[in-house]
Amino acid sequence: MRVPPTTLPAEPTHARRFGKARTAQASAVLEDYAELIADLLASEGEARPTDIARRLGVSHATAIKAISRLKREGLATARPYRGVFLTEAGERLAARVRERHRLVVDLLVALGVPAEAAEQDAEGIEHHVSDATLAAFSRFLKAR
Amino acid sequence: MRVPPTTLPAEPTHARRFGKARTAQASAVLEDYAELIADLLASEGEARPTDIARRLGVSHATAIKAISRLKREGLATARPYRGVFLTEAGERLAARVRERHRLVVDLLVALGVPAEAAEQDAEGIEHHVSDATLAAFSRFLKAR
DNA sequence: TGATATTTGTAGCCTAGGCTACATTTTTCG
């Protein structure tokens, strides 16, 4: 059964949506790293690759490669054997990620999701929440 | 400032959550493909790699490689130049993904997210929603 | 039919994000 191509829209219907989702996810890991580094700097006074790796459950080699990407993106700096630091851009990113994470968790909990599952799901969900959706979450939480 | 390692928990605090999110995302793309193939089979009677690629906004080579992964995972079959078909497992996956997608979109809309943004965000969010969270979404939608 | 279009498939390259294994540097402590 061969259908003439005209029955399929020339404009890629899903493309815009899917494309967005893909590239968004590319930076998801860096967002996690930035957030964790900020946490460690606040709570421990320093963020060492080994601690970062342990907290994320990856090998230290993996963490170091990710840190290299952070540096390349201008989000972090590091002095060998002296830990990792965030640039201003990195701090801003971390703050935004933390705030967004909190909001997503709060929303899930408000909807009746058990705290444990809420934390876990938020980790994956938060990277795909647009500003519009975030605003809606915020309004909903305030309104109730 | 070197802090004794004992101040950091031996158990990787974030590891469980992050690890889950990562491997979950590995199958996200295959879920998208399965859903789209089911759509095409229903609406067009066949699912050809070229149409799949156009709808997803990727090159046909990329689509073909993803289809190979689907076959390897036992989710799809394909006869050269005769399109792609879903196995029973593939059909089940597609049905689950479609249902989940609808639920996520409905929830976002119910929370006041504009339809356009809801569709877009759902594409990324849906792959990270656990059964517990899905159930909560469902309850919330019914209750209002 | 036969030339042209389209579709499909293959090959090779890239980056991200994982890993292990090994080498090096720094810190700790007897």
Added chain:
DNA sequence: CGAAAAATGTAGCCTAGGCTACAAATATCA
């Protein structure tokens, strides 16, 4: 101090998911 332990960095390998370029098969139509 100097040896052992810990942390760091490097090299090399893997898969997923993208891409372009080229080759081959199939459809279309003059």
